[in-house]
Amino acid sequence: MSSVPGGPAGAPVLEVDDLAVTFARRGEQATRAVDGVSFAVGASETVGLVGESGCGKSVTSLAIMGLLPRRGVTVSGSVRLEGQELIGASDSRLRTLRGAHMAMVFQDPLSSLNPTVQIGTQVTEVLLEHRDMSKSEAATEAADLLDRVGIPDPSRRLKEYPHQLSGGMRQRALIAMALACSPRLLIADEPTTALDVTIQAQILELLRELVVDTGTALVMITHDLGVVAGLCDRVHVMYSGKIIETADRHELFARPRQPYTGGLLASVPRLDAGRGTPLTPIRGSARDAIPWAEGCAFAPRCDNAQDDCLTEVSGSVVPLEYDGPGRELRCRHPLEHPPAPSGATAAGAAR
């Protein structure tokens, strides 16, 4: 009943096609938070969605999961999970898919757990909802799950409340809940932002292992390029609701083409840069964006910007175009790189 007709072998687990989300509150101007986003994720693959705060990463993931409120929100385009269309699917259909076939891990592990309910109850609840299990089977399975995500002494932890666990353990518990039914797709929305650096690394390592072991498709949402470097196979850089550059991880770090991507990389400290080299932050803030219909949203902050970056000059919106094998780019005056990677960029690729 909750089985999804599997696509042909090798078909992507998740296909997002021209996804757009518009928020329209009464009396307010409508805002298009996600604007024609397309990407696909295959089994065992990790795809990164990267961008500054407010660029639409979370809204994209909520739209995929069907978690946006119905009132005041318009979602268009197509989201297919193992070939099955999710946009417009009924609430009950979506509910049976969520948790069982697709799951999500959120940014703040403390607030994502119910403070008044024991961890064990929250984990078994997912099992009881989606899997044909008795309460005692679910309890055993819950302990197994906690053990799998590296929580020591799981049977004791099951009886505790969220505030009694450390931040890292909470996030592990949430990952255990998300993986309880071996979903084909896992979306992690900045899963490490609220954690210490050492814990971050552990959680990322855990996610990486799980993707390898179970063949889950992972969508990794982050604004941290370190996370991208450590985890993602392919990266989509978002700006103001649109994807502006797509590339394999190595390609992106070695040869960023979009001036925004270049700026992001330049604003991260690098070991090989030598002491005293100043960091170069991108000037301005994401709020300076202009609507895509009028020109490149990044133009107000872009060093390469020229007149034809505006729609009124070029006559068309900046398109997302093929930019060599495996790459796509939305830019009229991209960064140029020498054909052979120079020492500096090669070192960057190895980050």
Place this chain on the structure above:
Amino acid sequence: MSALGELKRERIDQLAARAGQVPEGEGGVSLTRSALRRLRRDPVAIIGAVIVVLFLFVAAFAPFLAPRDPLAQSLLSDIRPGFIPGSQEGFPLGVDNLGRDLLSRLIYGSRQSLMIGVISTVLGVIVGMALGVLAGAFGGRVDTLLMRFVDILLSIPSLLMAISISVLLGQNQYALMIAIAVTQVPIFARLLRGSMLAQRGSDYAVAAQALGIRKSRIVFGHVLPNSLSPVIVQATLSLATAIIEAAALSFLGLGDPDLARPEWGAMLANAQAFLSIRPELAIYPALCIIVVALGFTLLGESLREALDPKFRR
């Protein structure tokens, strides 16, 4: 060698697990229990609790505590127009205009106040919560409809509402309780609904939804339990209001038609005529009402703090 490694690892895990625990003394403790622990350290809460417990004790053991029968008339020969005997041997607080022992009447009066306060508050909580849950769980049109209705109730001053209902239902204790309950309903309905709507948008509710938990379970298993603390606080505060309102209504003559039965509000009303000769007849019942209401209010306010998530951990 590897066995030693294993052992070490286990030990390290153990230590790590212990280190991950929240401050000493909190281990294995639910939030309710840690709230209770905070309450015990709060002097205001203790004062409130002592008053409330004392009041409950007096009400429960009134027959053993009262020195005399609250209905029996004595010292009748001493009562003249313009004079009511005060404190004397056997009558610590004196008698009222009909020669009934004031202390005994005050002690028995606590029962009436407690009963009216508790029953009307419980009624108000039940009906108010039912409306609040309906509105909070369904949202949308159900919510709008219910809240308009509740707003109408809320816009009528509570005493006026209680008076109208007592008049409508006739003069008896049950009418009094229902009247007070009706004034409480909109408060509880609004409170629970607001707190449920806030909780419904909270991260853990969205996270539960993302795990495909069914809506009824999210509402009743997660959202509702987390929405209750303002209701608990308000119920405690409402006990104070209910006791005052009950006194006010019987002061206005809308209470128990059996005027002989001791009740603080009715005693206060009765004392009006003798204010100039024996003000104590009014002062003592008034003090009782104030102190008991204060006790519930102090307890409620410190409960609010103890249950506030901002003070958690």
